[in-house]
Amino acid sequence: MSHPTPAQLDAAAVDCLKKLDLAALKVKERLAIPPQEMPSQDPEVRRRNIQEVALGYTAAQAQAEALRCLQCKNKPCVAGCPVAIDIPAFIQAIAEGDYQKSIDIIKKDSLLPAVCGRVCPQEEQCQLPCTVGKALKDVNKSVSIGRLERFVADWEREQGKVKLPAIKPETGKKVAIIGCGPAGITVAADVRREGHAVTIFEAFHKSGGVMVYGIPEFRLPKVIVKEELATLEKMGVTIQTNFVVGRTRKLLDLLAKDGFDAVFVGVGAGLPKFMNIPGENLVGVFSANEYLTRANLMRAYDFERADTPIFRSQKVAVLGGGNVAMDAARMAVRLGAQEVHLVYRRSRVEMPARIEEVAHAEEEGVLFHLLENAKRILGNEQGLVTGMECVRYELGEPDSSGRRRPVELKGSEFIMDVDTVICAIGNESNPLIRQTTPGLDHNKWGNIIANDQQLTSLPHVYAGGDIVLGAATVILAMGQGRTAAAAINKALAAQPAVT
Amino acid sequence: MNTILKKTQLSDDVVQLRVAAPLIAEERKPGQFVIVQVDSDFGERIPLTIADADAREGSITLIFQVVGKTTMRMAALKEGDVIENILGPLGRPTHIEKLGTVVCVGGGIGVAPLHPIAQGFKQAGNKVIIILGARNQKLLILEKEMRAIADELIICTDDGSYGRKALVTEPLKELCQQAPKPDFVVAIGPPIMMKFCAETTRPFAVPTFVSLNTIMVDGTGMCGGCRVTVGDETKFVCVDGPEFDGHKVDFDNMMKRLRAYKTLEDQARHTCKLQQEIARKESEMKP
Ligand SMILES: Cc1cc2nc3c(=O)[nH]c(=O)nc-3n(C[C@H](O)[C@H](O)[C@H](O)COP(=O)(O)OP(=O)(O)OC[C@H]3O[C@@H](n4cnc5c(N)ncnc54)[C@H](O)[C@@H]3O)c2cc1C
Ligand SMILES: Cc1cc2nc3c(=O)[nH]c(=O)nc-3n(C[C@H](O)[C@H](O)[C@H](O)COP(=O)(O)OP(=O)(O)OC[C@H]3O[C@@H](n4cnc5c(N)ncnc54)[C@H](O)[C@@H]3O)c2cc1C
Ligand code: SF4
Ligand code: FES
Numbered sequence: 175m176s177h178p179t180p181a182q183l184d185a186a187a188v189d190c191l192k193k194l195d196l197a198a199l200k201v202k203e204r205l206a207i208p209p210q211e212m213p214s215q216d217p218e219v220r221r222r223n224i225q226e227v228a229l230g231y232t233a234a235q236a237q238a239e240a241l242r243c244l245q246c247k248n249k250p251c252v253a254g255c256p257v258a259i260d261i262p263a264f265i266q267a268i269a270e271g272d273y274q275k276s277i278d279i280i281k282k283d284s285l286l287p288a289v290c291g292r293v294c295p296q297e298e299q300c301q302l303p304c305t306v307g308k309a310l311k312d313v314n315k316s317v318s319i320g321r322l323e324r325f326v327a328d329w330e331r332e333q334g335k336v337k338l339p340a341i342k343p344e345t346g347k348k349v350a351i352i353g354c355g356p357a358g359i360t361v362a363a364d365v366r367r368e369g370h371a372v373t374i375f376e377a378f379h380k381s382g383g384v385m386v387y388g389i390p391e392f393r394l395p396k397v398i399v400k401e402e403l404a405t406l407e408k409m410g411v412t413i414q415t416n417f418v419v420g421r422t423r424k425l426l427d428l429l430a431k432d433g434f435d436a437v438f439v440g441v442g443a444g445l446p447k448f449m450n451i452p453g454e455n456l457v458g459v460f461s462a463n464e465y466l467t468r469a470n471l472m473r474a475y476d477f478e479r480a481d482t483p484i485f486r487s488q489k490v491a492v493l494g495g496g497n498v499a500m501d502a503a504r505m506a507v508r509l510g511a512q513e514v515h516l517v518y519r520r521s522r523v524e525m526p527a528r529i530e531e532v533a534h535a536e537e538e539g540v541l542f543h544l545l546e547n548a549k550r551i552l553g554n555e556q557g558l559v560t561g562m563e564c565v566r567y568e569l570g571e572p573d574s575s576g577r578r579r580p581v582e583l584k585g586s587e588f589i590m591d592v593d594t595v596i597c598a599i600g601n602e603s604n605p606l607i608r609q610t611t612p613g614l615d616h617n618k619w620g621n622i623i624a625n626d627q628q629l630t631s632l633p634h635v636y637a638g639g640d641i642v643l644g645a646a647t648v649i650l651a652m653g654q655g656r657t658a659a660a661a662i663n664k665a666l667a668a669q670p671a672v673t
Numbered sequence: 674m675n676t677i678l679k680k681t682q683l684s685d686d687v688v689q690l691r692v693a694a695p696l697i698a699e700e701r702k703p704g705q706f707v708i709v710q711v712d713s714d715f716g717e718r719i720p721l722t723i724a725d726a727d728a729r730e731g732s733i734t735l736i737f738q739v740v741g742k743t744t745m746r747m748a749a750l751k752e753g754d755v756i757e758n759i760l761g762p763l764g765r766p767t768h769i770e771k772l773g774t775v776v777c778v779g780g781g782i783g784v785a786p787l788h789p790i791a792q793g794f795k796q797a798g799n800k801v802i803i804i805l806g807a808r809n810q811k812l813l814i815l816e817k818e819m820r821a822i823a824d825e826l827i828i829c830t831d832d833g834s835y836g837r838k839a840l841v842t843e844p845l846k847e848l849c850q851q852a853p854k855p856d857f858v859v860a861i862g863p864p865i866m867m868k869f870c871a872e873t874t875r876p877f878a879v880p881t882f883v884s885l886n887t888i889m890v891d892g893t894g895m896c897g898g899c900r901v902t903v904g905d906e907t908k909f910v911c912v913d914g915p916e917f918d919g920h921k922v923d924f925d926n927m928m929k930r931l932r933a934y935k936t937l938e939d940q941a942r943h944t945c946k947l948q949q950e951i952a953r954k955e956s957e958m959k960p
Contacts, residue, residue: 377893379713379758387895416760418893422696444895448907455902455926457933464896472890473715481717481742482890483934557929604894606912 180213180229187234194241201244205306209315210239212530217537221507224391224475227534228292236325240269242306243317250303251319256653259283261300261319268322274335277326284323285360285652288331288398289385291324293497294649295528314529331401338408342369347666350375350434352419352607355383356648357440357639359402360655361662362411365438368663372411373434377418380471383442384640385648387471388463390501392508393531420610429634435669436634436662439622440655443601443640449493453551454597458485458559462494462502462598469505487594489513491562492540493548494598495525500532502596503540514540515590519547519567519580545569545580549587551595562590601645611635619644628658636662675756678732683814686739687782688748689724695731697723697761703789704767704884704916707733708892709747710758717743720889720911722786723762736785736814741938763892764915767882769793773800773856776848778841778870780806780862784815786884787861788822794859795822802855803827804844806862810835841866842873849877858882860919864928871919883919885910888931901927 187210194203213229214220220227231239243265251261260279267276280287300319301307307316330336347370351358354376366372380386382399407413419425419441428434446461448454465484468474474484490506492499495518506514516535518525521544525532536542543564550563566586569578603620615623615631621644622637624630630637638654640646679691697707701723710716725734739748750756767790775794779787784805795801803823807813808831820826827844828836837844841862848855858881860870867883874881887899887910894912901908902923908914 377760378891379710379718379760416758417696418760418763421762422700422760444893446895446897448897450907455900455907455923455930457929461897464890464898467890467896472717476715480715481746482715483717483938485933556932557926606894 177216177218178211178213180232183211183213184232184234187232187238190238191234191241196241199241204242204244205309207238207242209242210235210318210321212318212321214534217534217539220392221538224508226395227392228530230328231321231325236268236322237271239318239322240265243269244305246305250305251300251317254300254303256299256649257283257656259300259323264326265317265319265322268326273326273329277330280323280326284649285363285656286356286402286648287323288327289356289394289402290649290652291320291322291327292394292398293389293528293647294320295647296320297529299649331398336401336405338405339363339367341367341409344371345369345666345671347371347435347669348373348433349662349666350428350432350437352425352437352439353377353383353441353639353641354381354403354413354415355440355442355639355651356385357442357641357651357655357658358383358438359406360652361438361440361636361638361659362406363409364656364659365662366406366409366411368666370435370663370666374406374411374413375417375419375423376413376415378471379415381413381415383440387467388498388501390466390470390505392504393501418606420606425607425611425614425635426632435666436636438628438655438658438662439607439630439635439637439641440639440651441604441607441641443645444604445602445620446597447600447602448597449548449599451548451550453553453559456551456553456559457557458487458553458593459551459595460485460597462492462498462596463601465502465596466498466505469509475505475509484509485594487511489515489592490594490596491515491517491548491590491592492596492598493517494600495520495527496598496600497527497531498600499598500527500535500540502598504531504535504538506594506596507538507540511594513592515543515592516540517543517546517548517564517590519545520577521545521569524577543590547580547582548595552589559593559595562592562595563587564590601640603641603644607641624654624658626657627661628654629661634665675759677750677752677754677756678730680750680752683736684812687736687812687814688739689734689736690747690750691732691734692756692759693731694733694759694761695728697759698726698728698731698733701726701733701762702766703769703793704786705762705764706786706892706915707735707759707761708763708889709735709743709756709760711743711746711750711756713757716746716757718758718760718890718892719743720763720886720892722789722884724785724788726789736782738782760892763911765913767793767859767916769797771798774802774853775799776802776804776845776855776858778804778806778845778858778860778862778866779819780841780860780866781808781812782814783860783862783866783884784813784819787859788815788818790859790861791819791822799857800824802848804829804841805836806830806841806866807835808832840869842869845870846873849874849879855879858919859884859916864924864931867919867922868924868928871922871924875920881919882916883922884915885917885922885927886915886931887927888933901930
């Protein structure tokens with residue numbers, strides 16, 4: 175089957191709309207509207223470029239998809255959304271063609287819809303309980319809430335209609351935010367709106383967190399994040415890059431010496447896990463963080479212009495089954511690798527990656543090795559990777575969580591011929607802040623402990639996002655950011671006014 | 674911020690920059706480093722030790738050897754120019770205390786990071802013996818500054834053009850053979866030099882610390898690109914180091930990892946040289 179072009183998909187949607195009596199659509203007719211496929215770049219073409227893969231719905235597609243929504247009274251989708259966006263309402267507005275109203279509804283609850291529409295695991299959240307998916311007995315046929323969210327968010331940005339939120343009169347109070355990822359960005363916006371002065375301290379030379387250094391351009395174009403950050407700056411938020419709290423300045427000094435009234439810690443989960451297998455420090459073994467940072471943030475994909483080098487691999491093995499693994503594998507394809515193998519210890523259903531990313535990776539030629547795992551990495555005298563010893567697994571008895579545990583098949587070892595190994599088995603929390611901030615409680619995994627208001631064990635110090643949750647998602651980071659901001663605003667309002 | 678206040682050519686390919694960086698100047702301690710990037714869009718992030726700092730002036734001093742593309746681009750900067758990004762101070766500071774006799778061994782550009790450490794040990798009341806090594810006299814840096822600190826200064830050159838014709842490990846071994854033997858050794862220089870310094874002191878069981886110069890990206894523990902094997906463990910140089918027990922470091926693995934991008938870097942350096950050459954020719958031809 176050849177790859178459908180955006181024009182073909184649009185024509186099909188137009189056709190479908192023509193046949194409908196929009197004034198009196200019955201449930202059965204809504205369920206009969208075909209789920210709208212996301213237009214995307216042809217796999218053969220996109221394997222060689224860094225541009226976004228998913229191109230976004232056309233207006234006709236968006237309308238057709240929006241008409242599939244049954245406007246359920248009990249709104250199961252809203253219960254599945256971590257920030258409880260009024261989903262049927264924003265979809266209804268799209269169906270009516272009132273995009274402005276639609277985006278306004280979303281923005282009441284979500285700050286980064288263009289991002290979340292692209293990267294949220296919708297099939298595990300809002301789209302999982304969707305009535306349409308249930309009726310059609312396939313979660314992949316649920317209303318494409320994420321794509322619709324993206325559609326109106328992109329519309330707003332492309333129209334140049336992004337409105338600056340109203341900002342209350344200056345209160346003279348100061349809030350410091352550590353880390354400029356989704357959690358920090360959310361807190362900044364919500365706290366600034368109350369009229370408090372906000373400074374974000376970011377370690378990297380560019381802000382945006384994982385959205386700029388981890389998630390690749392082909393999945394989340396940098397301009398989108400850039401515009402969100404520009405909006406923040408227009409609101410009067412100061413972003414200070416090249417500032418690593420714990421080293422450039424201690425967290426407690428921000429409160430004691432620099433006059434900040436509250437601090438939010440949103441430093442993410444930036445400590446790559448390795449497998450702890452022999453050969454892991456050979457040349458050609460990378461953490462996904464390093465590989466993706468070189469490629470994205472440092473733009474090493476632009477061989478001509480970037481000063482930062484990246485390995486020119488021929489045969490790559492990526493270890494892991496999450497979004498990070500998919501990103502690394504697909505990046506390796508784009509950097510010119512001939513073969514990219516994805517090695518995952520469990521089976522496909524357990525893969526934590528978004529369904530769409532798994533599908534895209536396969537379309538781009540990534541080879542999946544399920545129920546296999548790396549045991550040892552082999553190298554030559556120069557210390558270069560020459561291969562990887564793998565072992566096969568089978569699914570055994572269910573463990574305490576009910577998932578069938580993968581068990582090693584004795585004697586099934588074999589050698590995979592690769593020159594590069596990328597470890598994408600997860601991130602732990604970076605120890606810098608906790609090591610340099612006495613009294614800041616953390617759990618045994620190093621995550622900072624926060625209460626339901628995101629307040630930590632230290633007064634005036636809040637935390638949220640991956641540093642609290644462990645490696646999680648953009649939307650959960652944003653949700654905790656909102657909670658923290660509300661708590662900070664409340665605490666600051668209760669303090670005497672600064673004169 | 675980040676303006677170059679003073680530029681000095683220390684030797685043919687070693688440049689010293691004093692740069693305005695008040696926050697870093699205030700917080701930094703001996704042994705720490707910064708990550709420098711000349712341009713945000715396409716520049717590479719490279720680690721450089723803070724060779725000195727002046728908190729009152731709000732400046733730090735960087736000393737670097739021109740070895741590749743980024744150091745070449747930095748060497749082309751002039752006083753008044755701004756380095757786009759400087760992040761720091763990074764890494765754990767050197768643990769400095771009064772131990773007795775401390776031998777500081779510096780090789781090549783390693784003398785630059787050694788300077789603040791030697792200074793620190795001196796201020797802590799130690800007897801400081803400094804051994805400086807270079808391929809030849811012209812490549813020797815910071816002799817005057819080190820002489821001002823040292824209780825005893827030994828200079829070695831590979832070709833005998835200055836001081837002793839010897840490798841730094843020779844006088845180091847002699848010092849270890851004397852009674853009382855040194856209480857502590859710090860060695861900073863090319864990996865191969867650090868490796869052999871550690872081998873020299875091992876039989877004498879003199880604690881020996883080295884400062885590792887691995888390839889880095891973020892410098893904050895996020896990428897693991899800087900990892901080395903120390904004892905049985907993997908350590909990240911940027912957050913767990915840069916200083917480690919030299920008797921435990923797997924230098925062979927580290928040296929291999931340093932060469933990871935060798936071919937690509939050689940190409941980049943070559944193109945960069947060509948471009949500079951063209952730019953120079955063009956400016957010469959201008960009336
Ligand atoms: C490759 C990859 C793909 C992913 N794909 C998805 C996806 O498809 N969908 C999804 O929902 N989630 C995805 N995630 C996870 C998601 O990106 C994170 O859960 C989310 O970004 C967490 O947000 P955060 O604000 O807590 O932290 P981060 O985004 O990690 O931001 C933290 C920021 O703090 C800075 N920082 C750290 N320490 C300091 C310090 N001491 N001082 C100053 N600044 C500091 C960091 O440089 C960083 O910019 C992915 C993650 C990765 C790595
Ligand atoms: C903690 C730390 C402190 C350092 N302090 C200093 C300092 O004070 N002064 C100084 O001159 N250098 C220092 N270095 C080394 C410096 O970072 C490298 O020389 C620099 O990255 C080279 O960049 P480039 O683009 O000019 O050269 P590249 O083109 O990247 O490399 C050119 C050549 O240098 C080798 N090389 C690459 N990276 C390094 C490295 N990190 N160390 C040694 N050789 C390397 C390559 O194999 C290649 O042959 C330090 C390194 C670390 C990790
Ligand atoms: S559950 Fe599905 S059909 Fe029902 S309101 Fe939500 S999106 Fe619409
Ligand atoms: S430089 Fe990235 S972890 Fe050390």
